[in-house]
Amino acid sequence: MTAGADVLAATDPRPPIDLSSGKYLKLWQGPQHPGITGNMSIELTVCGDEVVEGKTHVGYLHRGFEKLMERRTFIQVFPIVCRVCVPEPDFNEYCYAAAIEELAGIEVPERARWIRTLILEMGRINSYLMYLGGQAGAFGLGVIGQWTTHVRDLMLDRFEEMTGARIYHMFILPGGVRDGLPDGFDRRMAETLREIERTMADVENVMFHNAVFKKRTRGVGVIPVDLVDTYGITGPNARAAGLPNDVRKDHPYLVYPELRFEPVIGHESDMYARADVRRRDLLVSIDLIRQILARMPRSGPTMSRLPNVLHWKIPRGETYVRGECSRGEYGYYVVTDGSGYPRRINVRGPSYTHAMALLEHLIPGTNISDVAALMVSLHTYPPEIER
Amino acid sequence: MRDVLSPFLAWKNLFREPVSIADPLNREAAPRYRGFHKNDVSKCIGCGTCETICQNGAIDMVPVAGFEPKDGDSGLRPRIDYGRCCWCALCVDVCTTGSLTMSNAYKWIDADPDAFRFVPGVDAKSWDEAEDGYRRADGHHLTIRERVPMQELAPEVRVGGFDEIVAGYDVALAKLEADRCVSCGLCIAACPTHMSIPQYIEAVRDGDYRRGVRLLYETNPFSNTCGRVCTHVCETACALRNEGDPIAIRWLKRHIMDQVSQDEVREIIGAPAPATGRKIAIVGAGPAGLTAAFDLAKAGHAVTVFEAAEKPGGMLRYGIPEYRLPYDMLDRDIDAITSLGVEIRSDCRVGRDVAMAELHEGHDAVVLAIGLHVGRSLRMPGSEHPQVRKAVDLLRSIGEGMSFDVPRTAVVIGGGNVAMDIARSLARLQKLTHGEVKVTVTTRKEPGHIVADPEEVRECGEEGVVIAYARGPQRLVIEEDGRLTGLLTWRIVPKIDDKGRSATICDEGDAVVHPADMVVEATGQAADVGLLGEALTEELAWNRDRLAVDADGRTSLPWLWAVGDCINGPDVVHAVADGHRTAAAIERAFAETSIERTRPDARR
Numbered sequence: 003m004t005a006g007a008d009v010l011a012a013t014d015p016r017p018p019i020d021l022s023s024g025k026y027l028k029l030w031q032g033p034q035h036p037g038i039t040g041n042m043s044i045e046l047t048v049c050g051d052e053v054v055e056g057k058t059h060v061g062y063l064h065r066g067f068e069k070l071m072e073r074r075t076f077i078q079v080f081p082i083v084c085r086v087c088v089p090e091p092d093f094n095e096y097c098y099a100a101a102i103e104e105l106a107g108i109e110v111p112e113r114a115r116w117i118r119t120l121i122l123e124m125g126r127i128n129s130y131l132m133y134l135g136g137q138a139g140a141f142g143l144g145v146i147g148q149w150t151t152h153v154r155d156l157m158l159d160r161f162e163e164m165t166g167a168r169i170y171h172m173f174i175l176p177g178g179v180r181d182g183l184p185d186g187f188d189r190r191m192a193e194t195l196r197e198i199e200r201t202m203a204d205v206e207n208v209m210f211h212n213a214v215f216k217k218r219t220r221g222v223g224v225i226p227v228d229l230v231d232t233y234g235i236t237g238p239n240a241r242a243a244g245l246p247n248d249v250r251k252d253h254p255y256l257v258y259p260e261l262r263f264e265p266v267i268g269h270e271s272d273m274y275a276r277a278d279v280r281r282r283d284l285l286v287s288i289d290l291i292r293q294i295l296a297r298m299p300r301s302g303p304t305m306s307r308l309p310n311v312l313h314w315k316i317p318r319g320e321t322y323v324r325g326e327c328s329r330g331e332y333g334y335y336v337v338t339d340g341s342g343y344p345r346r347i348n349v350r351g352p353s354y355t356h357a358m359a360l361l362e363h364l365i366p367g368t369n370i371s372d373v374a375a376l377m378v379s380l381h382t383y384p385p386e387i388e389r
Numbered sequence: 390m391r392d393v394l395s396p397f398l399a400w401k402n403l404f405r406e407p408v409s410i411a412d413p414l415n416r417e418a419a420p421r422y423r424g425f426h427k428n429d430v431s432k433c434i435g436c437g438t439c440e441t442i443c444q445n446g447a448i449d450m451v452p453v454a455g456f457e458p459k460d461g462d463s464g465l466r467p468r469i470d471y472g473r474c475c476w477c478a479l480c481v482d483v484c485t486t487g488s489l490t491m492s493n494a495y496k497w498i499d500a501d502p503d504a505f506r507f508v509p510g511v512d513a514k515s516w517d518e519a520e521d522g523y524r525r526a527d528g529h530h531l532t533i534r535e536r537v538p539m540q541e542l543a544p545e546v547r548v549g550g551f552d553e554i555v556a557g558y559d560v561a562l563a564k565l566e567a568d569r570c571v572s573c574g575l576c577i578a579a580c581p582t583h584m585s586i587p588q589y590i591e592a593v594r595d596g597d598y599r600r601g602v603r604l605l606y607e608t609n610p611f612s613n614t615c616g617r618v619c620t621h622v623c624e625t626a627c628a629l630r631n632e633g634d635p636i637a638i639r640w641l642k643r644h645i646m647d648q649v650s651q652d653e654v655r656e657i658i659g660a661p662a663p664a665t666g667r668k669i670a671i672v673g674a675g676p677a678g679l680t681a682a683f684d685l686a687k688a689g690h691a692v693t694v695f696e697a698a699e700k701p702g703g704m705l706r707y708g709i710p711e712y713r714l715p716y717d718m719l720d721r722d723i724d725a726i727t728s729l730g731v732e733i734r735s736d737c738r739v740g741r742d743v744a745m746a747e748l749h750e751g752h753d754a755v756v757l758a759i760g761l762h763v764g765r766s767l768r769m770p771g772s773e774h775p776q777v778r779k780a781v782d783l784l785r786s787i788g789e790g791m792s793f794d795v796p797r798t799a800v801v802i803g804g805g806n807v808a809m810d811i812a813r814s815l816a817r818l819q820k821l822t823h824g825e826v827k828v829t830v831t832t833r834k835e836p837g838h839i840v841a842d843p844e845e846v847r848e849c850g851e852e853g854v855v856i857a858y859a860r861g862p863q864r865l866v867i868e869e870d871g872r873l874t875g876l877l878t879w880r881i882v883p884k885i886d887d888k889g890r891s892a893t894i895c896d897e898g899d900a901v902v903h904p905a906d907m908v909v910e911a912t913g914q915a916a917d918v919g920l921l922g923e924a925l926t927e928e929l930a931w932n933r934d935r936l937a938v939d940a941d942g943r944t945s946l947p948w949l950w951a952v953g954d955c956i957n958g959p960d961v962v963h964a965v966a967d968g969h970r971t972a973a974a975i976e977r978a979f980a981e982t983s984i985e986r987t988r989p990d991a992r993r
Binding site: 074075077078079080081082145159162163164165166167170172175180181182184204207208209211212213214216303304305307308309310311312313 | 393419422423445483526
């Protein structure tokens with residue numbers, strides 16, 4: 003045991019766990035487990051059906067993206083950033099592009115800024131739809147996942163017709179976006195949004211007005227509001243604790259200052275409150291997409307002129323660019339040294355704090371059957387922890 | 390109670406068709422979908438830019454049957470490995486010709502993994518004719534198409550003298566222009582002397598002009614000159630030409646030389662290798678002879694260049710007008726060559742001041758680089774009139790600073806760059822002497838088919854020179870008092886002859902007399918081989934009126950070599966390439982034989 007661990011043990015008010023006493027059992031949940039949202043595992047120590055300790059273990063999904071980026075030219079980083087986070091890849095594209103544009107002094111055309119905002123809100127809806135299916139599924143409510151997967155597929159159709167791909171869109175190039183909207187996109191998007199709204203009404207009835215769901219989620223996994231800053235908690239996890247933290251409002255980017263919306267907040271800070279914040283935030287995104295389509299410019303360039311990307315050198319500099327993804331603050335810290343390659347790119351995904359430190363903090367005292375749902379309720383994506 | 394009953398609303402879907410039935414085998418992808426690639430291989434030039442940008446290394450440029458390398462086309466085509474491709478389409482965005490696109494096909498099953506590595510457009514696929522798929526949006530491309538404009542003297546200013554027209558890029562503009570290069574290297578293959586063009590353009594981008602000069606001198610000791618007057622076949626081969634302006638390679642070369650002082654150039658060239666004891670005589674101090682002299686001197690041989698004219702430079706000095714190539718720039722190139730110890734004996738005509746036999750006696754090798762300094766005549770009625778001049782003679786007079794009566798009205802016969810040079814020189818002299826330009830160029834070619842560079846033709850027109858297209862010269866118009874007053878031409882009419890070959894005929898009905906006090910024939914040149922003497926002329930093998938040489942420039946006599954315009958032509962960069970080739974061949978010949986066996990005086 004290291005000296006640091008000694009100190010921690012000394013300050014921990016909980017009784018020490020004596021594994022040889024026979025009262026405790028070690029259980030591994032993951033890395034392959036239906037209740038785990040990706041490849042990571044939690045080492046649980048249980049006493050009866052109560053979990054007394056949970057240690058998070060990551061590393062199963064490490065692909066070394068940040069290092070790969072250092073070995074690629076600035077344009078070559080573009081196709082791989084989206085792969086950092088599979089379920090909501092567009093924030094990687096946006097943050098990387100915005101960081102590069104800032105460091106290289108490139109202005110993005112107005113039309114591209116609207117289209118980027120549209121893409122990010124579409125991605126947010128998809129991410130929430132996946133979450134809702136997962137959250138309900140963690141309690142055996144499988145039908146919600148079937149519904150949300152269906153409407154998510156419709157949104158993927160919209161992504162496909164706009165960007166040319168369903169999952170990894172690779173559409174937000176540094177300098178703008180690759181193209182405008184295809185003909186008839188607005189009509190089909192309006193239909194998709196209506197379909198999502200219908201589904202969300204069903205989800206509300208079946209999942210949120212559900213005695214079982216409420217019983218299992220209310221009062222469970224409460225994040226004390228004073229923990230929010232200590233643990234670097236952002237996004238719906240913080241808003242469900244009553245804090246109106248939203249990067250879209252706090253550090254406005256793209257065209258958010260021109261759109262009407264308020265951060266959705268909850269109060270109880272438990273699993274139910276977090277799920278409800280996300281459900282309502284999804285409806286806000288639907289409204290934002292309608293505002294964007296009604297107001298965005300329909301002509302003009304979508305890309306600004308870039309230097310020759312084959313030997314693009316960016317002056318020495320560093321920046322941190324952030325955006326509000328469905329899970330909280332997503333950021334790219336980019337350092338350039340005047341060469342043709344990024345010196346350092348650090349991806350700050352909200353899952354890092356939520357899935358590791360916060361989860362370890364929340365697990366002790368929960369019922370073993372709630373652990374998977376608790377992890378889902380923090381809405382974490384291991385790919386962005388690992389990068 | 391609501392929380393108990395509400396979940397049962399899910400039962401309303403009990404009798405609905407399941408929604409998760411999208412049939413992946415019959416579902417069409419969106420029109421923009423990024424599916425398997427298509428390549429219009431006849432449009433593709435194999436520049437490999439797609440291969441360069443691919444971050445997965447999924448693209449390899451491979452030779453394919455039916456496509457041979459040629460200027461502006463590597464003959465290679467992209468082969469894509471779909472085990473690596475991530476469908477990002479950067480290759481499509483950066484393609485210099487727009488040949489590479491994507492279909493929206495995504496369904497393809499094959500048990501053989503190797504089937505997923507193929508050459509689009511060559512290996513036939515079911516989606517080759519697909520209409521839909523990803524292609525660049527209007528205005529979206531990752532190459533930069535417009536050339537950085539060059540500052541030039543305005544036509545009305547430049548025609549008033551022989552000042553250099555082109556200002557040259559400053560550092561900022563040169564960097565912008567250099568930034569456009571995609572570094573494909575098609576230019577290297579096209580350049581007769583295979584200059585390291587992408588590399589020296591990179592040196593411009595980096596602002597490392599010393600590296601630039603070093604790279605230039607690896608292949609071309611006439612970079613000040615070529616940076617101004619090269620015929621730049623590299624730019625004709627430039628990949629960017631397909632969808633925009635080619636890189637201004639010539640101007641960037643000049644820019645490098647403009648940035649480095651002559652002292653630094655001499656320092657970068659460095660000292661020659663230790664003396665070998667070999668002696669070489671070169672006849673003619675033009676670009677071919679001096680390039681050979683540069684290489685041979687660098688290798689440590691003692692090189693003497695015999696030049697008949699007052700100053701070295703050959704056609705560069707006595708053929709190219711100063712507004713295109715200032716003499717001091719030519720002098721810089723020659724200075725760098727003599728800094729290696731090359732001795733140039735000007736005003737020394739072989740055949741008059743020194744005999745070929747003497748050169749043979751005293752040297753291990755003799756190189757003829759005598760150029761084409763004798764103007765050819767059309768020999769039409771009246772050609773012998775004293776006011777009918779040959780372009781090379783007149784240009785030489787201008788180069789030597791000799792004065793002659795500038796004609797008020799002049800006609801130039803010919804459609805090549807020499808015709809443009811003399812027409813524009815006469816225009817300047819007319820402007821200076823008489824205040825107005827009255828020069829007409831008659832050419833047999835139709836507009837657009839003229840041999841001269843398009844920019845020469847354009848600038849010619851800007852300076853007030855009139856070009857009369859499709860005119861066949863018939864005879865000089867000479868008055869009874871012996872005065873030359875004009876040139877009679879007939880219209881040239883294109884015609885297909887009985888055997889289906891294209892030919893031309895002259896239409897006598899469409900005759901024009903172009904008024905002229907002087908008619909200049911710019912209709913080709915010949916080499917002055919008189920210096921060889923009868924015995925040597927007899928001894929040598931000939932190819933019609935040109936010396937017969939092998940691929941290395943060696944004549945039928947092992948000690949005698951010939952380079953440049955007198956055997957190859959037609960321009961300075963070919964002469965430079967020729968000089969290098971023959972210098973290398975002489976080196977090889979020296980390596981094969983001991984010094985005693987090559988030089989008659991050393992044998993004794």
